Amino acid sequence: MYQLGWFSTGRDKAARDLLRAVKESIARGEVEAEIAFVFSSREPGESAASDLFLKLVKDYGIPLISFSYQKLKAKQDAGSGGEKSALPRWRQAYDREVTKRLEGFHPDLCVLAGYMLIVGAEMCRRYDMINLHPAAPGGPAGSWQEVVWQLISTRAKETGVMMHLVTPELDQGPPVSYGTFSLRGAPFDKHWAEVEKRPFDEIKQQGEANPLFKMIRQHELAREFPLIIATLRAFSRGEVSITPDKRVVDFEGKPVNGYNLTGEIDRAVNSAGGAR
Numbered sequence: 001m002y003q004l005g006w007f008s009t010g011r012d013k014a015a016r017d018l019l020r021a022v023k024e025s026i027a028r029g030e031v032e033a034e035i036a037f038v039f040s041s042r043e044p045g046e047s048a049a050s051d052l053f054l055k056l057v058k059d060y061g062i063p064l065i066s067f068s069y070q071k072l073k074a075k076q077d078a079g080s081g082g083e084k085s086a087l088p089r090w091r092q093a094y095d096r097e098v099t100k101r102l103e104g105f106h107p108d109l110c111v112l113a114g115y116m117l118i119v120g121a122e123m124c125r126r127y128d129m130i131n132l133h134p135a136a137p138g139g140p141a142g143s144w145q146e147v148v149w150q151l152i153s154t155r156a157k158e159t160g161v162m163m164h165l166v167t168p169e170l171d172q173g174p175p176v177s178y179g180t181f182s183l184r185g186a187p188f189d190k191h192w193a194e195v196e197k198r199p200f201d202e203i204k205q206q207g208e209a210n211p212l213f214k215m216i217r218q219h220e221l222a223r224e225f226p227l228i229i230a231t232l233r234a235f236s237r238g239e240v241s242i243t244p245d246k247r248v249v250d251f252e253g254k255p256v257n258g259y260n261l262t263g264e265i266d267r268a269v270n271s272a273g274g275a276r
Contacts, residue, residue: 002033005107010053129166136160175258179265226268
């Protein structure tokens with residue numbers, strides 16, 4: 001059985017909802033895999049939200065490994081490593097301890113699902129890890145808020161969501177899978193018409209209450225869970241895989257610059273009633 005490793009800080013309801021969604025897909029036979037373990041960077045008692053996440057994992061009977069990065073950080077010298085791009089020493093020590101605690105597991109693929117730490121080079125080499133990014137391949141980098149504002153400021157015509165290979169450089173790993181959608185036509189055009197009337201700085205002052213900002217984010221969110229589930233299904237069925245030298249290939253071993261799952265994601269979104 002295809003083995004998944006699940007990494008999450010478990011800091012909010014979305015972390016719990018995603019774990020439930022994947023577990024339900026596994027139960028229905030859509031994702032032909034099992035979650036071998038869940039690793040959380042928080043321990044019981046650190047927050048009410050993460051405690052709910054940890055309880056959910058235990059209720060599912062999934063092996064749970066919890067290790068607080070905050071506790072380790074408090075004990076470690078937070079000075080930087082020798083190289084300019086290296087993680088701080090406490091982060092390097094943390095990743096090494098995580099690796100030790102996971103020695104008994106051999107996941108085929110690891111999923112970062114609300115894991116609020118940058119993964120260092122050693123762990124990236126040890127595991128095949130994928131992460132969600134709220135933009136299409138070649139699109140804006142940064143947080144989802146930064147992505148949406150960049151889309152608006154550049155008057156983008158299309159965007160999407162993607163899963164990418166985790167590398168030490170934040171959001172810079174090669175795309176694994178993705179889905180795109182248009183930012184033109186109904187229901188976007190009326191909001192673009194309002195945006196065109198005013199300078200971008202004035203629009204940004206509205207913050208996340210801006211109607212176009214909210215519309216783009218709603219359409220991103222509607223596609224995130226379908227993308228993750230479709231990606232795990234593709235991996236579990238051998239339609240896409242990651243080579244030892246960290247290349248994404250299809251079932252024939254041919255390199256792919258991201259597995260296009262737009263059609264499958266659109267069908268899932270439409271069957272769920274559109275954007276949330």
